[in-house]
Amino acid sequence: MSVKRFGVSLEEELLENLDRLVTRHHFPNRSQAIRFLIRKSEVEEQWNMDMEVAGALVLIYDHHKRDIQKHMTALQHDYHCLIMSSQHIHLDHDMCLETITVKGKASKLIKLADKLKAVKGIRHGELVMSGIH
Secondary structure (H helix, E strand, O other), X not given: OOOOOOOOOOOXXXXXXXXXXXXXXXXXXXXXXXXXXXXXXXXXXXXXXOOEEEEEEEEEEEOOOOOHHHHHHHHHHHOOOOEEXXXXXXXXXXXXXXXXXXXXXXHHHHHHHHHHHOOOOEEEEEEEEEEOO
């Protein structure tokens, strides 16, 4: 892949915002920050167009909550065609972290994530999606 150079004109305030982004994310330069923003925009378009994406759903929950494992497993079986793998980690005596790797239409992944996050006993859940094309 070859690199092409071009000039960009920005208002002073927008340039300051870009420089803050570079600092906050520890990018080596403005070019890397702009690449990041363009790729992020592409992924968001893929979500909005309901394209096939890949991602990870991270859930934190108290495994002592009645029937939580049963409900989570049933939902995962209902959406088995979207789930590539899952990993279960014991954080301490009570709390668990589950990472579920998913791939499919963005709307279906969001629906699965919303259903899992709504299970009683889930303390926190977050879906991260990324384009695969």
